[in-house]
Amino acid sequence: MPMKVVVCVKQIPDPAGELRLDPASHNLVRDGKLILDESDSYGVEMGLQLAEQAGGGEVTLVSMAPHSETSGLRTALAMGAAGAILVSDRALEGTDALGTAKVLAAAIRRAQPDLVLAATESSDGYTGTVPVQIAELLGLPSVTFSKKVTVNGDKVLVERQTEQGYDEVEVPLPAVVTVTAGVVEPRYPSFKGIMAAKSKPVEELTVADLGLDPASLGAGGSRQQVVSVVPAEARAAGEIVTDDGEGFQQVLAYLERIKVI
């Protein structure tokens, strides 16, 4: 049975480049060229594999980005996704997580997928809330932190990572599933795939196209405010244990002290 998978992808500033925060809003400046968030490459790969296993179907990307940015989408299209829906609108500047979820949910609704995949969280904003908000808005079941995803007929079976091990969860399709990094090995886009991606369809939509109320989006509609930002603490030098045959005891004592065991 051909399967239609939507993968939510985020295009982010290259983490290897220089990153800046806007002094007023404390939001990440996204003026330059954006790339595919690496954590989304796992969802794309998972989507492609599930479509292949289903014996057909296709992966559609859904993304929201400023300045009609498609660079990151092209990477995922080069990997094998069939097409993309991009929502880009000046009115979306300053949109918070819930607003983003509203936009993505509206775009996903147009695609009518059997399954929606997303990363557990983005590598830049890291709220980790958008996928479950999308599920709620669409009225779909959601499973987070998947380390294994199997589609079986009209159900999806998920091994959900927990601190102790994993839960086996089964939900009916359509559903929203978030995948952890490393769940699958993302393929490299081949030269042929990269060239083919050039001519794959990217449907660009505005807030009006989605029939959403602009007042509930953007900085004005945002119910979330970043009050202050402080630099992360520099990593302190590690503690070196010299093993004289009893080194393990010191390691155990240390682990107990930080309450890991």
Next chain:
Amino acid sequence: MAVGTLLSDELEMFRRTVEHLANKTVAPVAALHDREGSFPYEVVEEMGRLGLFGLPFPAEYGGMGGDFFALCLAIEELARVDQSVAITLEAAVSLGAMPIYRFGTEEQKQRWLPDLLSGRALAAFGLTEPGAGSDAGGTRTTARLQDGQWVIDGSKAFITNSGTSITKLITVTAVTGPGREISAIVVPTPAAGLTVEPGYSKVGWHASDTHPLSFDGVRVPAENLLGEPGRGYANFLRILDEGRIAIAALAVGAAQGCLDESVRYAKEREAFGRPIGANQAIAFKLARMQARAHTARLAYYDAAARMSAGLAFKAQASIAKLVASEAAMDNARDATQIFGGSGFINDTPVARHYRDSKILEIGEGTSEVQLMLIARDLGL
């Protein structure tokens, strides 16, 4: 192809992809294969999966539909971290598969290319002989037709990719008639009478598979003739011109790899209370290394652009090969100096580049041959 020296979005994405593969898959095992002198089959497999062996060939034979410049970009990125892997790709494509694609009959292409372009099999090209290096016309190996078969006798030297477990073909040039008529013949391997001698003890390129070959009455069907009889030498001159651009790309990768390693080290390593890069003696060395890598890159981009545009490129290929191989060797020497004692330890990437880079001034036409060709282009 590049517009000026800026890569198109697609080529830049491709370059980044190969860069990622080089860092993630190739670099971690480079020192190991260098030390053991082992062929990196697992790396070749991964490169095959990415389609690198089929880059400049059309899809009908299993290729990627790219061009020679895309191949050069891939070679440069791989050479940055491991020259052995880069030369394995370069030789497999421009010496192994390209002659079959360019001079083969439709039937030969259908039969041999799909396996070569997927990286499942490698083809080698036997031109150089113990007594015929830069003077490739001095070929002694002979092939005579007998009962519908070519009977090949002679020996070849320094043949890349000729002894791996996935080597399936060796194309050899041989004298096939009077007046030093040289033709090319494809020998499927293994073959009775063909001995792949033990690999050389080389200064560098340890993970690249290189052997002397001896042919003692090796018989292959008459239809294994590649291209027209007597065109063997002329055909391969074109192949060698292209190969020079690819070797220039490889050398640029080496020069860049030396620079990247050195810049990182110069920022990290402290002496007398500050990073060594804060000393002008080191900073100027690094600036010079950057200038060498950059100009050599421009030279090979230009030669490749001329080739793709169908313009004469022989002199530009020679210039690129000359300056890029010198850039690699000079950068390797500077890099090992910056690394100090560590630069003399075989496992460090710069020490490997130091050993690996020397051959760049020798293989695919020595620097002297390049100068000869450039001078000839000046009408001298």
